[in-house]
Amino acid sequence: MKYLLATAAIAPLLMFSSATAAALSAEAADGAKPAAEKAVQSAGGKASGEAVFSTGVAKGRDRLDSATSTSALRASEFETYGARSLGEVLRNIPGIRAEYAIGEGNANYSIRGLPLSGAGSKYVQLQEEGLPVLEFGDMYQFTPDMFMRADLNLSQIETIRGGSASTFASNSPGGVINLISKTGDTEGGAVQGTYGLNYGEKRLDGDYGGKISDTLRFHVGGFYRQGEGPRDVGYTAYKGGQIKANLTKTFSNGYVRVYGKYLNDRTPNFQFVPIKVSGTNADPTFSALANFNPKTDSLLSRYTTNILKLDENNNLAQDDARGGQHAVVKSVGLDAQFDVNGWTITEKFRFSDVGGSNLTIRPIAVNQAAVLAVANGGAGSTLSFATGPQAGQAISSPATLNGNGLLTSSLQFDTKIKSLNNVTNDIRASRVWDINGGALTTTAGFYASSQDYATDLTFLNVLASVAGEGQATLINTRTAAGVPYTQDGYASYGLGNTFRRNYDMNYGVNAPYASINYHIGKIAVGGSLRYDMGKVRGTLFGAELGGGRPGTTSFDMNRDGVISTAETKVSYLPLGQPGHVDYDYKYLSYSTGVNYRIAEQLAVFGRYSRGGRASADKILFTPAVNYSTGKLVDDESAYDTVKQAELGLKYRISGLTFNVTGFSAKTGERNVQIVSGADGTAQVLNIVRSYEAKGVELEATVRKGPFSVNAGATYTDAKIASDALRPQLVGNTPRHQADFIYSVTPQIELKHVTFGANVIGTTSSFAQDANQLKLPGYKLVNAFVQVRPAERVELMLNVNNLFNQLALIDSEQPAIPATGVILGRAFLGRTASATLRYSF
Template identity: 90%
Template sequence: MPAAAQAADAAKPADKAIQSAGGKAQGEAVFSTGVAKGRDRLDSATSTSALRASEFETYGARSLGEVLRNIPGIRAEYAIGEGNANYSIRGLPLSSTGSKYVQLQEEGLPVLEFGDLYLFGTDMFMRADLNISQIETIRGGSASTFASNSPGGVINLISKTGDSEGGAVQATYGLGYGEKRVDGAYGGKISDTLRFHVGGFYRQGEGPRDVGYTAYKGGQLKANITKTFDNGYVRIYGKYLNDRTPNYQFVPIKVSGTNADPTYSAPANFDPKTDSLLSRYTTNVIRLDENNNLTQSDARGGQHAVVKSVGLDAQFDVKGWTITEKFRFSDVGGSNQTVRPIAVNQASVLAVANGGVGSMLSYATGPQAGQAITSPATLNGNGLLTSSLQFGTKIKSLDNVTNDIRASRVWDINGGDLTTTAGFYASSQDYAMDMAFLNVLASVAGNGQSTLINTKTAAGVPFTQDGYIAYSIGNTHRRNYDMNYGVNAPYASINYRIGKIAVGGSLRYDMGKVRGTLYGAELGGGLPATTSFDMNRDGVISTAETKVSYLPLGQPGHVDYDYNYLSYSTGLNYRVAEQLAVFGRYSRGGRASADRILFTPAVNYKTGKLVDDASAYDTVKQLELGLKYRIAGLTFNATGFSAKTGERNTQVSSGADGQAQVVNIVRGYEAKGVELEAAVRKGPFSVTAGATYTDAKITSDASRPELVGNKPRHQADFIYSVTPQVELKSVTFGANVIGTTSSYAQDTNQLKLPGYKLVNAFVQVRPTERVQLMLNVNNLFNKLALIDSEQPAIPASGVVLGRAYLGRTASATLRYTF
């Protein structure tokens, strides 16, 4: 497991030295993310981990979420695919989507300022490939004061910089599923003072779930060049990402038994472990654009991330001061399109709901388009239909500019080291996007064969058109955003270390400016939310065409408010011995509310001001007590924690009628527990492990006081990962095991999601010095592991909408190192 592997003196010879910010090899475990100055972790009152590329490649991870799931304290829900996974740390709530309290970074700067932008999580714009040297994480602690909007922690992907001459090229092939991928990387010296690194990947294929089309297509290219001087370095780097991945949403899953002891299983002819409701027959998206003109797109575009960025990283020692400057500009675009079911039931039931008693069904798309469905009860062997949303979401701009400059100096005071740091952070984050949610009726078929379905009333009048129930979902989610979020944050820290004791503290003052304009059905000023529009241009307005969402362009909503808040952190570290340290820390951090309070009553859209200033940000207060132990061949870290969180958010869940509902949340939480991390190495054998025990509860809720005392949804008491492996001269083999105890599907604490244990096996064979063949098998025993259910209790239909991790998948990789 992550950090602990430092004790093992590295699993791979090439990884015995870790690059510092300047690219120099360090013999000891120096950590630099979310702290004032890089130092040995046993001298820092923080809980941190560093995961090397050579470690996480053994997991067979197909997404960043699968990598991060193995870091202690991090809760990752990644069944959605590659991008838009959910991340939290140490019991902090996952009441919605994304990574609200956790900031994801590359090269020490945020990829997006806010980790939970609606439908666009930060990890959608990041990829782990051969460019990565290591992933550093800090949980709690000084993350509150050395980064904005990160009170829970920081996860930082650090690239190789050419410090070690050489490179590699590898090809990966999905065994039994459609994926072909090529990776390459190379770095080295151009001169004694100039070095470079360049790398990337390209891949294409259907992917591990059956969707019936090429769902993965694209790649990434990253490069950097570093000039070193006697007193520092300057690095310029760039990234181009253009990658398309599917957005795997909820699927029907059968459930029997009781809420407290449910049994989940697959519907006939549909496997939640390998199937998806994505299909070539459900991809045509027809809607009105931001100017209320007819437009068409293709849901096969999925999560399409396009990033063009350039950055500067520099550090110099000047007259006793260390000056560090980090800057990056990112041009971020793309889209997010998919199919998301909001209700599932027998075909006959949904036919009545969408056409009345005696309604008739027929195929709207697919090979049988136009044919009547004479036996709804046996449709696709399971007799199920879904009322689903088609997401048509386009990024106009997620561009961001970030700059972080700091100065540090170590002073000799009475025989001790006094480290002072002062810095200033500034960022500008655009949030401009066009969103439309449309309502379709779809069948449930495996192997990418789902189709849209039409209904007619008993009198033969079409209720749907081409599978569309409505070109809207009532008066909501037809939105257009044109926002900008500015953040300026001065910060400072002081740390005094003398003998075995180090004590310090840090402050950060965030000042935010939020400006923008919104258009949406909810802001129509009393105008109707839908209109009639001839969507298929046949000259006739059908029933579905009377329910077309549009933007009330003459009724904009204005957003114009400022906010500020103070974050602080203080800690004490006592190095009991060379091998042992204990620490304590208390921190308070903030998280700006960003887009999650838009289209809610939190803003007066005529003036643009907040109705209540408290809506501008949420706070997290954390207490940590920890122990770190390190000797040759063994590392053990333990951290007890207690956290109190306030939150304003929106949550999508299922109402009593089975339809999706959007709930505004104003809530408080508490969590306490312990986080463990360990690594042991003896000869060729090593094992790394991490575990987190969490006792969390809802402490307040403004609109649903009956939830007070309940456990937050999806929060298991115990999550863990264990990776034993044997490394011989020509072969390495082992397993990566991840698991969790049971949790509740929703905050009402009725329906349980069973605990699970997933075993991922790996073997690496090195027939020659430069050649390596890797075989990875994920979910070796093909277990059904659920992370989600929209329904809070078992419905009368016995079918819920849930998300499950992939079943057994295997891949083979051939690598040549040079």
């Protein structure tokens, strides 16, 4: 509450100060530094004196000279937090909403005020070395964070919220999150081992960098880990690692860097689980079921992971969900910058070969075992174990099964990557002109990318028990007459005419952009433009495309010569009836504002931006496309826009940094959302709506002697402004949007020991857009201690969720169901790890 009062008190002063500066752009020039010094800084070397920020802007510059809301999180900072995934790192950056209970990949990210109606990071671009990991942040089943890892290679993470992110990157109107690697400017490295004290994981990290000569340096690093992980699944769910390397050659007028990455890592996909709920929608109480703890358990187990399906050629195939989220990335890149005749030329290029798969089990309905038995076999049906130690045995007492008497109707997800390959190039030229005693910076650039989205997707329907500690099993049913209704736990080998899909798509993006900025004395004004031109080409297969395409067939899946009931419901691809996609789109983005540096320590800014986001795969298999011609039915379906206004204040003196930004955002959206229907089964909704949001964002750092504290908070007032398909939702608060989110990290650093806590929290939010069931607010405390018993030796202890709180981030159900059980997702319970590091 004290942070909310502080931001509320500052906001009127902020708006008054910034309004007097007008709504122009502020891409401030960084001055006429020697070319060699600028080259070293841009190449990842140490900046001399200024807090240089380079992500999402025309040129790297001091943050107090830029009309943008930015943050830079150094690796040394987030190492203390005990963050074990990228989502756990990003949750500490002000203005970023991170929902990462799913694990390392396919988490949800958004920037202040922008909605999380679907999955992934629709309005936010995740980058490495200034280029996108994937062109789109919310491709179905595969999002950028699945293909990137935080390890000892990282130097820092830069983020820009709103502002010029709209014009200096494509498909990123909300902001950009950029992971920047070390480049060997500091000689040395480290090796460390991490051990899960109360969960199964062992991990080894290492890195080293330094000079080869006066003009040549390198850095290399990576990790490998293995173990069951923090949830009880009964098998090795985490296995793999990453290696990254770069080589930098500096010249008198610039540098050239080549870099590469190989990632081959397997992590589990933790989906929704049954959670007990009581009380009222406005004041619910959530708790664990008998024999199932949502903080430590999952429906994943070695007894639920065998997958039997038809492949993309309609041939019998087998898979194993223990493969989880399997990310395989092989990439090479080039980063160069030179000063030529007064111009600074910057070139960034990367090719990434991206493959892998995403396999898991996801419940779509939960109920008493006897109820689901009737739904899957009729009155008088009986149950038996299909897999596990008791396979084949009858379940004589369904009401006491596993102590909770529950079954789930679940989906086995099996999505294979044929190609997520992408090629990206960004070239720009900037020049600073001396005009009437001021610096006029002009920048022009061209961005080009090619992004594949070629995947094969299968959903299969199974019955599964609700048992903790990796003991969930598949369940069979028989009719009252003794006829098998399921086969080996499968109610059907698909979902009829839905979600048996094959994509073979390519998205091409060409985007010229330019900015002009004038800096004189204390004021800097300017603006930037970007014109995105997209080409979408591809072929789709699936019965959902309509036109009489069949989606099910009979197939002898277990090769016993008999077609069972379940085997009459096998999804397959109508390979002779492809759907075509062939359309172009164009949109303009712009950003304009002003920055006024009142004093060396103080600056205010104002900015207005409009950015676009291509709809990409989210409009495929919807009525937005005519699949005979490949053209859009409505050209407006091709992209969504985000309009944002910002008014900010930045203050920096020795030992204190304080930034506050007031914001207003209007967002258009076409998306796909999965919710629970009235009968408890999952429904897929098409979304065509707009949102409005306003609020205040706060960031502060205080350092005095051995004590420091980093804090961030965001207050947001958001609503659904229009909805073409469900107008009854207009005026409601978007789902998962809390009024207030925050993080605070106090710590004390002494000669031989550092200790402190990282606290993250949020107020309550609504589970779904209907605004009925509330998800309670939470406060999670993560404690850390670092001991340095000898030179270059460090022992670190991290305890996440110290007080073992049950913190929910999601519920499929919009209201408390009659069963008193929802399908939800919760953050992990208490986990502790120890790390021993040796630096050299």
